[in-house]
Amino acid sequence: MNCREVREKITESLAAGGASLLSGETTHVNSCSVCREFYEKERALFASMDAGLQIAANSQVPPSLLPGLRARLERGPGPRTSLNPGWRFALLAAASVLVLSFLVVRHLPDSRGPTPDRASVTPPEITRPASVVPPTGSGETAHSRRSPRQEPKRLPRYEVSEPLAEVIVLAEEREAFVRFVAKLPDERAVALALANPAPPRKDIPVEVALLQIDELHVRPLEPTEEE
Amino acid sequence: MQELVLIPPGRVLEGDATREAEEAAAGREWELRLTECAPLAFRVAQGVLRNAADAEEVAQEALLRAYRKFDRLREAGHFRSWLVRITFRLALDRWRAARRREQREAAWAMPEHRPAPPSAEELAASREFQGRLERALEELPDKFRMVVLLSAIQGYTLEEVSGMLEVPVGTVKSRLFFARKQLAEKLR
Numbered sequence: 001m002n003c004r005e006v007r008e009k010i011t012e013s014l015a016a017g018g019a020s021l022l023s024g025e026t027t028h029v030n031s032c033s034v035c036r037e038f039y040e041k042e043r044a045l046f047a048s049m050d051a052g053l054q055i056a057a058n059s060q061v062p063p064s065l066l067p068g069l070r071a072r073l074e075r076g077p078g079p080r081t082s083l084n085p086g087w088r089f090a091l092l093a094a095a096s097v098l099v100l101s102f103l104v105v106r107h108l109p110d111s112r113g114p115t116p117d118r119a120s121v122t123p124p125e126i127t128r129p130a131s132v133v134p135p136t137g138s139g140e141t142a143h144s145r146r147s148p149r150q151e152p153k154r155l156p157r158y159e160v161s162e163p164l165a166e167v168i169v170l171a172e173e174r175e176a177f178v179r180f181v182a183k184l185p186d187e188r189a190v191a192l193a194l195a196n197p198a199p200p201r202k203d204i205p206v207e208v209a210l211l212q213i214d215e216l217h218v219r220p221l222e223p224t225e226e227e
Numbered sequence: 228m229q230e231l232v233l234i235p236p237g238r239v240l241e242g243d244a245t246r247e248a249e250e251a252a253a254g255r256e257w258e259l260r261l262t263e264c265a266p267l268a269f270r271v272a273q274g275v276l277r278n279a280a281d282a283e284e285v286a287q288e289a290l291l292r293a294y295r296k297f298d299r300l301r302e303a304g305h306f307r308s309w310l311v312r313i314t315f316r317l318a319l320d321r322w323r324a325a326r327r328r329e330q331r332e333a334a335w336a337m338p339e340h341r342p343a344p345p346s347a348e349e350l351a352a353s354r355e356f357q358g359r360l361e362r363a364l365e366e367l368p369d370k371f372r373m374v375v376l377l378s379a380i381q382g383y384t385l386e387e388v389s390g391m392l393e394v395p396v397g398t399v400k401s402r403l404f405f406a407r408k409q410l411a412e413k414l415r
Contacts, residue, residue, distance in 0.1 A: 015408040016400075042411070049410055050379075052360040057379035059273045061266045062283050069265070069287045073294060 001028055003035050010039050014046040257297055260306050265290060267307065267380065268314045274376035275318035276325075277361055285321055289314040304390055311391045315373050322365075356414075363413035371406035374399055 001009075006028045013021055021029065021039070029036050184191045268289050273282035293300055293310050300306040364372055377388045378399070385403075389396040 011408065011411065012404075015411065016404050017407075045411055045414060046407070048356055049360060049407070049414060052357050053364075053375060053379040054381070055357065056277075056361060056364070057270055057274050057376050058381050059270060059279065059282075061269045062279055065265055065269055065283050065286060066261065068283065069261070069290050072287060072291060 001025070003028075003032060006032070006035050007038055010035075010042055014042055253297065253301070256301055257294065260293075260303065261290065263303075264307050264310050267383075268310050270380050271311055271314045271373075271376060272318040274364075274379075275315065275322050275372070281321060281325075282318070285318045286314060289317055308391045308393055311373075311377065315369075319369060359414055360410070363410050366413065367406055367409060371402050371409065374402040375406045375410070378403055 001024055006025050009025050010021065010029075013025070020026075029039050184194075265286065268286040269282055272285040272289070273279060276282045276285065289310055292313055293306065296309075300309050364375065367375065373392065374388065377383060377391060378385060383391075385396055385399050389399045392399065
């Protein structure tokens with residue numbers, strides 16, 4: 001082991017906080033005066049360093065530290081503890097109500113008026129002409145015969161994101177439709193037939209006879225010189 | 228129908244009593260941690276700043292922050308570890324700011340406004356060595372500097388330092404070894 005290696009070992013040993021050297025290094029230090037001097041210097045250096053660090057790290061705590069801190073604390077609120085159970089419950093309940101109301105609002109049919117961006121299209125009310133109103137025994141109209149509890153039926157409203165295309169219906173067609181609707185109560189069979197689904201059809205296989213061509217003449221469209 | 232309950236004067240509701248007891252317990256725990264850790268916070272700050280007034284202010288600031296977060300720092304080991312780290316960080320911030328200010332002022336200062344040369348006492352060997360040591364400490368990387376300071380504070384073992392820094396004991400030992408080696412090189 002040469003002097004340079006021994007010196008490195010000495011420094012490392014002292015840096016690691018070791019009080020004594022290993023046997024090989026001790027033998028070298030005892031035999032080499034330069035290394036012994038180096039060892040003594042290094043030991044003194046580390047001792048001074050430790051003493052200096054002790055001084056630096058263990059300075060006197062000023063007596064004003066805690067009173068000063070308490071004075072600063074008095075200006076602020078007390079130590080924070082976790083939320084008390086009452087508040088925790090109230091917060092939980094409020095959050096639940098909020099979530100539930102949001103869900104209810106989302107899933108209920110829209111009872112408000114039409115919003116400006118969503119057009120509501122209501123089919124035009126059909127006014128029956130007096131002549132086509134079906135006669136009733138007591139002279140009551142269909143509206144007046146409703147039970148008092150029965151809510152007036154609302155006409156279906158179709159909500160569409162875009163306005164529907166306008167369809168022009170001729171006046172005579174409209175009148176014909178009104179007459180047809182007015183006559184339906186009298187023509188029960190027709191009404192039932194219209195209300196019931198059509199009976200399923202039985203598919204009957206159809207046989208198509210083969211086309212027979214006896215004679216076929218192919219003639220050019222333009223006459224030739226021979227003709 | 229709502230039931231009315233008469234509460235005799237001087238008696239508090241059960242919920243209030245629980246809350247008051249909890250607050251009192253928190254107050255007692257806070258006082259305990261304060262007595263135990265305030266000197267440590269001051270010494271960590273002093274180790275970085277080398278100025279008692281600044282260190283006191285930094286320690287108070289760190290303790291105030293700990294107070295505001297006390298509901299999350301009630302466990303003793305966690306409190307001490309958090310306090311040491313926050314104090315060190317605050318002290319470093321202040322130290323760096325002061326150094327920048329000094330450098331700025333030094334750059335602008337006229338030669339006649341420079342500080343007076345050190346007195347004979349200040350040049351005494353021990354003080355000179357202490358000054359060199361402090362400068363050498365300042366030049367160390369932060370993680371080495373913190374380990375050196377904490378392990379030099381009386382009453383704390385390497386295991387406790389490892390707990391404060393939340394690193395293994397082996398890491399504390401290796402950081403201490405390299406820090407001491409670097410310090411020795413700077414002081415030689």
